[in-house]
Amino acid sequence: MAFDYDLFVIGGGSGGVRAARIAASEGGATVALAEESRMGGTCVIRGCVPKKLMVFASGYPDAVEDARAYGWDASIGGFDWPAFRGKLDRELDRLEAAYRSGLTSAGVEIFDERATVADAHTVALASGRKVTAKHILIATGGRPFVPDFPGCELAMSSDDVFQLESLPTSILVVGGGYIASEFACILHGLGVEVCQFYRGAQILRGFDDEARGHVASAMIDRGIHIKCGTDVIRLEKTERGVRAVTTDGSDQEFGAVLYATGRRPNTRGLGLEALGIELGRHGQIPVDGWSQTSVPSIYAVGDVTDRINLTPVAIREGHAFADTVFKGEPRQADHELVASAVFTQPELGSVGLSEEAAREQEPIEVYAAAFRPMQSLFAGRPDRVLMKLIVSQASRKVLGCHIVAPNAGEMIQLAAIAVKMGATKEDFDRTVAVHPTMAEELVTLRKPIRTA
Template sequence: MAFDVDLFVIGGGSGGVRAARIAAAEGGARVALAEESRMGGTCVIRGCVPKKLMVFASDFPTQIADARAYGWDVQPGAFDWTRFRAALEAELSRLEAAYRGTLAGAGVQVHDTRATVEDAHAVRLATGERITAKHILIATGGRPFVPDIPGADLAVTSNEMFHLPALPRRALVVGGGYIASEFAGILHGLGVQTTQYYRGAQILRGFDDEARGHVSNAMQAAGIAIHCGTDVLRLERTPGGIRAVATDGTEREFDLVLYATGRRPNSAGLGLEALGVELGRHGEVVVDDWSQTAVPSIHAVGDVTNRVNLTPVAIREGHAFADTVFRGVPTKFDHCLIASAVFTRPELGTVGLSEEAARALGPIEVYAATFRPMQTLFAGRQDRVLMKLVVDAASRKVLGCHIVGPGAGEMIQLAAIPIGMGATKEDFDRTVAVHPTMAEELVTMRKPVRTG
């Protein structure tokens, strides 16, 4: 059978674009891609890129205060949200154009419209056009989840946070994951009176307990009101804002309520189940180690599969798919030992096992140090850094590394390399410290603080 294209990609995010480019430019495939929104997907348009720029913006008040402590005659001014938002939109437009340029350079045909799967080898565009393909790749990402409570329509999600007409005076962030915690820090840093509700016992569930406790304590010390064991029963419009009626019996009024209570795979309405593609209980597309679904011609990568929902993971999955199917290089992406960073203030960087997960597997040693970093100590701030290594007691391999402090995301990227290579605690110990730095603590901790 002759197909219109060799590969049709549904979704123009990081994973879909990488797969399309590699298949076309390096695999010689005829590739088409459909994206119903802006090219670049969640990360570039409504996720990690604009969020990180907001993190940078929100950090300047403390930098200005530190500069004064170091002798600089500087005074904080007012933050111009409208000006920042315009600059942010310009940067996102630049990045979107770069993504489009990459696809055009690879010879990928782009359709700026919604596409659904009609059968195992055909997609239907919202324009009515039908395109046949030897292979179909689902890379539609995820979407914010808002629970069905009275007044839910009064809340915004992370999608809308970059386009607010003005900054609120009082904000409630609902959720305890990394998106909620990051936005709580951003809003607080921009001068917003910020409250965070989380129904669990501690924010940042799934991360190392000691590390997430360290982040939570620092956030609260900075002035963010974190209420754990608390959820919203309903939201009500009031003359002065939005009233949040909570499970702890309180009723508080805010100008903005942000729901960051997780994300769901964006698989609804694609026509997958009717073809025999299995979906999980949250709507995730079920795939094997090769990112292949139960229908051999249909694959899926990225957040829509709900494996590890990180942009670099989607990129690697998309690349592995293209290598396997179009370059004749069978490639499975290993989802183990993926480093990640949470851009709270302070930052959290982590790779490998938490202390709790490692202890469940066998005897371990825990090396940890907390201290006030030189830069902010001099400025009179009470910030504390955490450096932590989790070590297998028998093999001596470093099973996990957890860093809380300025630049944690940058440091954890480098720590991931030796840990991924199987470095032992003694390998770390043999490394000469770079002084004076925060990271030198990773190679100078000699005695475990806990064993078990």
């Protein structure tokens, strides 16, 4: 059977774009890609990139305060959100154009419309056209999840933050994950009064308990009101904003309410169930190590599979798929020891096992140090950083590394190389410290603070 394309990709995010480009430029495949929104997907348009630029913007008040402490005659005025947003929009336009250029240069045909799966080799476009492909790759990513409750239509999602016409004077952030915690810090840094509700016992579930407790304490010290064990019963519209009625019996009015209570795989209406692909509980597409579904011609990569929902992982999965199917180089994406960073203030960087997970696996030693870093200490701020290593008693391998500090994301990237290579605690000890730095603590931790 002759197909219109060797590969049809549904979704123009990081994973889909990488797969399409590699299959076309290096694999010699005829490739088409459909994207119903903007090219670049969640990371480029509604996630990592604009969020990190907002992180940078939100950090300047602290920088100016430190500058005064260091002797500079420095001051800062109000934050001009419209000016920032205009420049942000232009930057996202530039990045989207770069993604498009990369695809067209590789020979990929682009369809700016929604696409669904009609059968194992047929894609139906919103225009009514149907095309065939030997292989179909689903890379439609995820979407924000807002639970259904009275007044839920009054809440905005993380996608909506970037489209605000103006910043509210106060906001309730509901959720305890990294997206909620990051936006709580960002908006606080931009001058918004922030309250964060989370129904669990502590924010940043899934990360090392000591590290996430350190982040929460720092956020509270900065003036963010965190209320754990609290959830919203209903939201009510008021003249000045939104009133939240909560499970602890209180109610409070805010200028706006942001729900960051997780994301769901974006699989609604794709037509996969009709092909016999049984979706997971949250709509995720089950795949094997080769990113292949139960229908041999259909693959899926990225957040839509709900494996590890990080942009670099989606890119690795898309590249491995293209190498395997179109270049004759069988390769699976490696999901072991993937580092991550939470861009709160301070940041949290993590790779490997938490202390809690490690001690359930085997006997461990815990090395940690919490201290006031030189820069903020001199400036008179009470900030504290945390450096923590989890070590196997038997093999001496470093099983986990957790850093809470300014620029922890940059530090954990480098530490992840050593942990990925199987470095032992003694390898860390043999490494000469770079002084004076915060990160030198990682190689000067001599005695365990506890064993388990």
